[in-house]
Amino acid sequence: MGKIKRRGEPAIGDILHAEKPLSEDERDITLRPQNIAEFLGQSKIKENLAVFIAAAKARRESLDHLFLIGPPGLGKTTLAQVVAHELGVDFKVTSAPALDKPKDLVGILTTMSKNSVFFIDEIHRLKPAIEEMLYIAMEDYELDWIIGQGPGARTMRLPIPRFTLVGATTKAGNVSSPLVSRFGITCRFSFYEQEDMEAILRRSSVILNVRIESDAARLLAASSRGTPRVANRLIRRMRDFAQVKQAPSITRAIVENGLTQLEIDSLGLERYDREILRMIIERYNGGPVGAETLAISVGETVETLEDYYEPYLIQAGLIQRTPRGRIVTEAAYAHLNIAHKHTTGALF
Numbered sequence: 001m002g003k004i005k006r007r008g009e010p011a012i013g014d015i016l017h018a019e020k021p022l023s024e025d026e027r028d029i030t031l032r033p034q035n036i037a038e039f040l041g042q043s044k045i046k047e048n049l050a051v052f053i054a055a056a057k058a059r060r061e062s063l064d065h066l067f068l069i070g071p072p073g074l075g076k077t078t079l080a081q082v083v084a085h086e087l088g089v090d091f092k093v094t095s096a097p098a099l100d101k102p103k104d105l106v107g108i109l110t111t112m113s114k115n116s117v118f119f120i121d122e123i124h125r126l127k128p129a130i131e132e133m134l135y136i137a138m139e140d141y142e143l144d145w146i147i148g149q150g151p152g153a154r155t156m157r158l159p160i161p162r163f164t165l166v167g168a169t170t171k172a173g174n175v176s177s178p179l180v181s182r183f184g185i186t187c188r189f190s191f192y193e194q195e196d197m198e199a200i201l202r203r204s205s206v207i208l209n210v211r212i213e214s215d216a217a218r219l220l221a222a223s224s225r226g227t228p229r230v231a232n233r234l235i236r237r238m239r240d241f242a243q244v245k246q247a248p249s250i251t252r253a254i255v256e257n258g259l260t261q262l263e264i265d266s267l268g269l270e271r272y273d274r275e276i277l278r279m280i281i282e283r284y285n286g287g288p289v290g291a292e293t294l295a296i297s298v299g300e301t302v303e304t305l306e307d308y309y310e311p312y313l314i315q316a317g318l319i320q321r322t323p324r325g326r327i328v329t330e331a332a333y334a335h336l337n338i339a340h341k342h343t344t345g346a347l348f
């Protein structure tokens with residue numbers, strides 16, 4: 001369909017789909033941190049959560065509902081599991097598209113044990129009827145259950161155990177304000193710092209039983225777009241390169257060659273990131289260009305463009321969002337080694 005396919009990365013459709021096939025990082029469950037000590041980086045989020053978790057445990061209450069916001073692969077699902085583990089409670093997981101009928105939600109909420117963590121991924125995609133049921137469930141720990149049909153129908157209130165809803169989204173702007181206001185705790189994920197990425201790679205290398213030299217880890221960390229999922233994917237590929245070369249460890253040279261092979265550059269940009277930048281520069285004269293137009297031009301959905309590509313390009317200072325659309329920065333011209341021609345009417 002002419003869509004951009006990222007190597008090794010599940011398509012956004014797969015990420016969003018309820019019964020998505022397991023991606024590599026999900027299959028390799030061992031890499032996923034189980035407790036808060038293994039969950040590296042995001043120190044502000046962790047510090048606060050540790051307090052709220054300890055307090056909830058001391059009171060033997062459920063933790064307040066938790067809203068997790070951030071780009072794909074930064075650890076939202078992981079953190080939800082860690083929270084359940086730290087609370088010592090059951091963990092139930094679903095995604096908004098999987099909650100098709102009210103009975104799907106009723107089925108889960110009525111069978112949960114007390115104080116469980118209930119994780120809903122892609123919570124911006126809830127159907128209105130489900131969302132309204134959730135409002136009452138979150139606030140009063142009850143469900144509105146409609147019995148019968150037509151004029152004889154009546155509503156019954158069904159008590160449910162106390163629980164913690166953890167809602168995750170890559171698109172906070174698309175979550176309705178009544179739902180947002182029912183979350184007591186909000187965590188915004190940011191891209192990981194270089195040293196956290198290195199620590200994540202060191203941890204993964206131990207689990208994957210492969211040695212990585214420190215200058216190699218430094219380069220790999222810098223090329224992983226501040227995203228643990230990308231780092232874990234890349235270290236597996238580097239392990240492959242090392243293995244076929246029969247190298248005892250992942251060296252800087254192996255990483256340099258491997259990244260070239262995978263068309264990942266010094267900023268961690270993949271081919272399609274560069275294509276997006278080039279498209280804005282060459283076809284739209286550096287922008288501004290609207291997200292829809294840009295998405296069509298590069299053959300990608302607006303959702304993938306906005307969720308996956310843009311957050312990192314913005315973070316890396318290569319594009320900016322303006323009210324009139326996306327523009328590339330001087331840094332993008334420099335990174336792609338393209339001379340910046342000023343058009344007529346410009347300053348020069």
Ligand SMILES: Nc1ncnc2c1ncn2[C@@H]1O[C@H](COP(=O)(O)OP(=O)(O)OP(=O)(O)O)[C@@H](O)[C@H]1O
Binds near residue numbers: 070
């Ligand atoms: N803080 C962390 N420390 C170590 N590893 C991490 C951390 N966060 C995430 N990871 C690793 O990155 C992988 C991706 O994280 P996760 O699936 O939780 O991301 P996500 O934010 O839920 O992404 P999506 O929006 O696509 O659902 C995990 O399998 C885990 O191995």
Ligand SMILES: [Mg+2]
Binds near residue numbers: 168
């Ligand atoms: Mg997730």
